[in-house]
Every structure is written in C-alpha cells, then in structure tokens.
Amino acid sequence: MTKFILDAYSLCYGSMRRRTLTHEFKIWGLLSTSPLGERTPPQKPVKTQEPLTSQLDRLVGLVQKFTEFVSARETLGDDDDTLRFHELCLALYDTLDGEQVKEFIGRYIHPQGVLRLLAHLGLPKALSTLLSDPSKHPGLLSLPASGQCQWSVTVLDPSRGARQFSTTVTAAHMAERLGDVHVPGPGKISWEDAMEAYSGLVVKTGDFGTGLEWDAARSLLSTPGAVTAHPETTLVQHLVERARGDARGETVTYYIACSRLPCYASVRYVDAVNKVVKPTSRFTMCTTNPDWCRLDVAEPWILPEATSAAVVATLKAEMLWDLAALLH
Structure with a gap:
C-alpha cells in the first residue's frame, strides 16, 4: 500500500504546507521554542513531571523538524522523502495526542492549538489507521496486505474542475441571472431586499469569509486564484x-x-x-x-x-x- 500513501501525499502535501505556513504558523512557532516547560504564566509557575518534560522536549524537536521540512520543500522529493515525511507526521501526531501534552498546551500555550494541529495532521493518521496491521489492532477495519487485497482504493484528484470563484453581488445582476422568482410558500424574492440584507450582514461587517476578497467598486466577490470543489x-x-x-x-x-x-x-x-x-x-x-x-x-x-x-x-x-x- 506504499503507492496509496505516495499518491495521497502527492495530492495533499501542497495544502498541508500552505496551512502550516499560514493558518497554523503561529501555533507551530509557539511549540518550536524550547524548553516548553518554562512557557507558563509567571504568576503560576508549573512544575512539570519528568515524563511530561521528556514528552515536551520530544515535541519541540519534532515540531522543529516538521516546520523546517515544509518550509524548505514546496513539493516532496522522491518516494523515500515522502515516506520520511509521513513517519515524521505520525510521530508528531502521537506526541501531540498524549493526554498530558494536550492538557499542558491547552492551558499554557494555546487553548485550541492541539485540536487544530491534530486536525491538520489528520491525513497521516487516517492513512496509518487505514493501513494498520489488524493483528496489532483487534477490531480495526484495515486493508489487507498486498497480495491478499480485495479492496479497490481510488485517489481522487481535488484539482479536477478547479476554477476561480467570482460573482457580482448586486440586485441587477441577480435579477439578470435568476429572473423574477416566485417561490411556492414564501412568495416572491425581492432582490433589492436580498442585497440590503447582504449589505447589512456581510458588507458592513467586512466578514466575507475565508479566502474571499471583496471589490467594493464593482460589488465583486471572488477568490484570488482557483479553488476546488469541497x-x-x-x-x-x-x-x-x-x-x-x-x-x-x-x-x-x-x-x-x-x-x-x-x-x-x-x-x-x-x-x-x-x-x-x-x-x-x-x-x-x-x-x-x-x-x-x-x-x-x-x-x-x-x-x-x-x-x-x-x-x-x-x-x-x-x-x-x-x-x-x-x-x-
């Protein structure tokens, strides 16, 4: 199933890298500073037990390797490079998932940090779980080893059909695109009322959404580049x-x-x-x-x-x- 792992990362590494360097960059930065055991509020010094201290030291080392890896590589190298990255992600996930580590980071570093990073590392963990040896994990639904496999694994390319999102948000444009709409039950849609509601809820607050840009001069809501279907x-x-x-x-x-x-x-x-x-x-x-x-x-x-x-x-x-x- 090595090919399955390689194919998955060939499609998803770019997204993982972007998230690391943008959305979660601050959290990774906080966790890469050693020693973590000293990063506590001065009014409440914490005495970490030796096992936790060791876990935190290990976490710092793994985070530093991870951030250095993704910062230096826009794309993954050969198969061995990809598999090394996969193993690094798994080690990082397992360390972050420890109860003591989660409690410590949630209390002293970032309240939602661990949950966000575990979600970020969900792909490596999912691959590992899917391909685990069922003899070592009783009750786990796993893919049989190569040669015994009766499963068919299809990796879908998320870039298929990718295109820019762009729409003009005005009453005139909506009327031109959708016409005079009468909905059974609620009744007729007034595009002027719809745009007034949109302006009050979105335009005035500036909350247009993640990855969306607003051009007020043209009333244009768009993305800077191509996006993929969910x-x-x-x-x-x-x-x-x-x-x-x-x-x-x-x-x-x-x-x-x-x-x-x-x-x-x-x-x-x-x-x-x-x-x-x-x-x-x-x-x-x-x-x-x-x-x-x-x-x-x-x-x-x-x-x-x-x-x-x-x-x-x-x-x-x-x-x-x-x-x-x-x-x-």
Whole structure:
C-alpha cells in the first residue's frame, strides 16, 4: 500500500504546507521554542513531571523538524522523502495526542492549538489507521496486505474542475441571472431586499469569509486564484458517475465521512443529488439538515465538475426557497 500513501501525499502535501505556513504558523512557532516547560504564566509557575518534560522536549524537536521540512520543500522529493515525511507526521501526531501534552498546551500555550494541529495532521493518521496491521489492532477495519487485497482504493484528484470563484453581488445582476422568482410558500424574492440584507450582514461587517476578497467598486466577490470543489461533493459526484455504469439496479446507500461538519451548500447539494438519482443511490453525511450544518464560516464553494443539469436545477430551487424563507 506504499503507492496509496505516495499518491495521497502527492495530492495533499501542497495544502498541508500552505496551512502550516499560514493558518497554523503561529501555533507551530509557539511549540518550536524550547524548553516548553518554562512557557507558563509567571504568576503560576508549573512544575512539570519528568515524563511530561521528556514528552515536551520530544515535541519541540519534532515540531522543529516538521516546520523546517515544509518550509524548505514546496513539493516532496522522491518516494523515500515522502515516506520520511509521513513517519515524521505520525510521530508528531502521537506526541501531540498524549493526554498530558494536550492538557499542558491547552492551558499554557494555546487553548485550541492541539485540536487544530491534530486536525491538520489528520491525513497521516487516517492513512496509518487505514493501513494498520489488524493483528496489532483487534477490531480495526484495515486493508489487507498486498497480495491478499480485495479492496479497490481510488485517489481522487481535488484539482479536477478547479476554477476561480467570482460573482457580482448586486440586485441587477441577480435579477439578470435568476429572473423574477416566485417561490411556492414564501412568495416572491425581492432582490433589492436580498442585497440590503447582504449589505447589512456581510458588507458592513467586512466578514466575507475565508479566502474571499471583496471589490467594493464593482460589488465583486471572488477568490484570488482557483479553488476546488469541497471534498465531500467531489466524492459524491465520483460515486454518481460510477453508479451510472452499475447495471444491477440495486439501491446503494453511501455514507460520506467528513472531517468536519459540512457546510450549507454541500448539504443542499447532497439533498439535490438524492432527489435526482433515486432510487439507484442515496448519500448521507453526519448531517443532512441545512439548519444543523456549518454556518459560522463562509468559504468559496463551487459545483463539482460534470454535475448534471438536473442536480443544478434542483439545487437552485432549494436554495431559492431557503432565501425566500429568510427574507419573509
């Protein structure tokens, strides 16, 4: 399964590196300063026990190796280089996941630091868990060793269909794109009212979302470069395409495991897919309720490549109904 590990990092290393050097850079910096045991509030000196001190010293060394590695390499080198990075990430994850270390860092370094870094290192841990020897981890669902394998592993390229997100946010543009919309139940959508609400909630606060830029002169909301479809939607689209070639006619339910709560658009997308592809397939996630999805953070969202016109139409109708309900 070495090839599986190599393929996964070939697709994901760039994203891991960007997060290390941007979103989590401050936390990594705090953890790379030695000795950690002395980084406590002066009014409450902490006496660390020897086992914890050793763990913290080990953590500092691993963090320094990790940050030096990603800072020096825009891309991974040969296969051995990739596997060394994988082992480094696993060692770092296991050290950060220790109860004493988590408690110490949460109390004295950064309250959410460990959780954010463990999420950042989720890929190496997931690969390790998936490929673990089941004899050493009873009850763990693992891939059999090469030669015995009856599993098929497909690595999806997240860059497929990547493009810039860009939209003009004005009443005139919305009316031109979507027309005069009457939604059964809530009623007619006033684009002037919608833009007034958007201006009050977003424009005036400047909270446009992660990775989005606002051009006030043109009322243009966009990303500086290409963005990819959210991974859960990419996987659903892949499974939809594969199901088209399945002539068995059986209804298959797919559970899409997400590393965090899916966003509103992804939840609505999955609902639209379910309405279009039934009864051959059904998709579910940790939530399929648009009222219980991730609403606190806005991020660029684009449709996966090759999404059918029927899914697009269904998705648009659902989102317009939600908008009308909010405005009324």
